[in-house]
Amino acid sequence: MSSPASVDLKIQHPQNFRFNSIPDSHDWSDLYDHPSAEPIGLDSVPVIDLNDPNLIYKIGKACEESGVFLIRNHGIEPELLNRFGSQIHRLFALPVEVKLKVAKTKGTDAGYGGAPISHLFPKFMWYEGFAIQTGSLFDQAQILWPDDYSSFCAVIEEYKKAIKPLGYRLMHLMLLSLGLTEEEIDNTLIGDSSKIKNAMHLNSYPACPYPDQVVGLAPHTDTGFVAVLYHNGVSGLQVLRCKDDIGPARWVTVPVVPNTLVVNIGDLMHVLSNGTFHNVVHRSTVSKTNQRLSAAYFLGPQLDVKVGPLSELMGPEQGLPLYRPVTWLELQKLKSTLHDKALQSMKIDGKIEELRKGA
Numbered sequence: 001m002s003s004p005a006s007v008d009l010k011i012q013h014p015q016n017f018r019f020n021s022i023p024d025s026h027d028w029s030d031l032y033d034h035p036s037a038e039p040i041g042l043d044s045v046p047v048i049d050l051n052d053p054n055l056i057y058k059i060g061k062a063c064e065e066s067g068v069f070l071i072r073n074h075g076i077e078p079e080l081l082n083r084f085g086s087q088i089h090r091l092f093a094l095p096v097e098v099k100l101k102v103a104k105t106k107g108t109d110a111g112y113g114g115a116p117i118s119h120l121f122p123k124f125m126w127y128e129g130f131a132i133q134t135g136s137l138f139d140q141a142q143i144l145w146p147d148d149y150s151s152f153c154a155v156i157e158e159y160k161k162a163i164k165p166l167g168y169r170l171m172h173l174m175l176l177s178l179g180l181t182e183e184e185i186d187n188t189l190i191g192d193s194s195k196i197k198n199a200m201h202l203n204s205y206p207a208c209p210y211p212d213q214v215v216g217l218a219p220h221t222d223t224g225f226v227a228v229l230y231h232n233g234v235s236g237l238q239v240l241r242c243k244d245d246i247g248p249a250r251w252v253t254v255p256v257v258p259n260t261l262v263v264n265i266g267d268l269m270h271v272l273s274n275g276t277f278h279n280v281v282h283r284s285t286v287s288k289t290n291q292r293l294s295a296a297y298f299l300g301p302q303l304d305v306k307v308g309p310l311s312e313l314m315g316p317e318q319g320l321p322l323y324r325p326v327t328w329l330e331l332q333k334l335k336s337t338l339h340d341k342a343l344q345s346m347k348i349d350g351k352i353e354e355l356r357k358g359a
């Protein structure tokens with residue numbers, strides 16, 4: 001087994017270990033955790049058919065109550081999903097030395113690396129990732145597969161082309177469910193595609209003989225509007241259901257349902273909806289026997305666009321804005337320093353409270 005201390009942070013990843021126990025650097029078993037629960041009854045995860053006649057109502061309810069839901073009849077061909085999955089597998093199956101040739105470096109957000117949230121946690125995750133940036137994908141694929149780089153790029157582009165309108169449609173449906181008219185939506189940033197930015201992140205969670213001691217991707221909320229998630233059918237995504245009538249906080253495993261994609265609500269959709277939609281805390285666990293692969297497609301505002309609660313949701317009867325506006329970049333920075341207190345720090349009441357305390 002490699003000594004964790006001798007391994008550079010960037011290559012602290014499981015493929016390097018020859019072990020018969022989990023190195024302390026990756027062992028999360030002493031850290032506080034919540035119990036796990038099955039996705040049944042009140043803990044179930046909604047499955048929404050995008051052809052459902054009650055679609056808008058169902059989307060609104062799922063965004064409010066769950067913050068995560070599965071979609072079927074989403075329009076992305078299973079055959080494309082299979083080819084996409086094969087390319088993700090092909091990427092992570094490359095030897096570590098090859099993947100490191102396209103490692104993310106300070107200042108670039110593209111390429112191979114550990115979990116972007118790793119600096120927030122005391123232990124390493126059982127994880128490797130690949131951040132896709134259109135500008136550098138071609139060059140990086142050429143380094144990874146000098147003789148056949150185009151098949152990777154072509155499939156990634158094909159998938160992005162298919163998932164982009166789906167992401168826009170979901171956000172549009174969310175605003176309809178909040179009661180906005182088509183005309184009002186056109187006047188929001190969601191109605192203006194030039195104000196929307198997207199990003200894609202590929203994730204691999206190698207199988208681990210001691211899955212209960214490790215964490216694939218540690219608990220977090222996504223910062224953008226929504227994330228649409230493909231995975232390779234290996235169970236592992238869990239969402240945190242907080243204290244409520246049915247008991248203490250628990251991790252609910254998102255079921256694997258063939259031909260569905262997962263949709264997560266992020267922080268900025270929570271802000272935009274003035275706290276109505278639930279930005280769900282989620283994590284990935286690791287399988288004992290199978291590598292888990294996933295791809296998150298994130299939609300958020302362009303980095304210089306400020307997002308606050310929709311003015312259409314304010315008024316004498318509806319209430320006051322809960323949050324001050326922020327850009328996606330500001331929120332990501334806030335989260336890297338304040339962690340799960342970042343949104344609290346943007347609360348308009350919270351700010352007044354802080355000023356009062358300071359006075």
Ligand SMILES: C=C1C[C@]23C[C@@]1(O)CC[C@H]2[C@@]12CCC[C@@](C)(C(=O)O1)[C@H]2[C@@H]3C(=O)O
Nearest residue numbers: 116117131199201220221222223224298332
């Ligand atoms: C667009 C993005 C969302 C993301 C930060 C990023 O710039 C690219 C990586 C994304 C990711 C994936 C893992 C969890 C997460 C919280 C993280 O640290 O990196 C998300 C980010 C996010 O939602 O802010």
Ligand SMILES: O=C(O)CCC(=O)C(=O)O
Nearest residue numbers: 201203222237284294296
């Ligand atoms: O792998 C998963 O299922 C979750 C990935 C995720 O949460 C993310 O990339 O932000």
Ligand SMILES: [Fe+2]
Nearest residue numbers: 220221222282
């Ligand atoms: Fe996430």
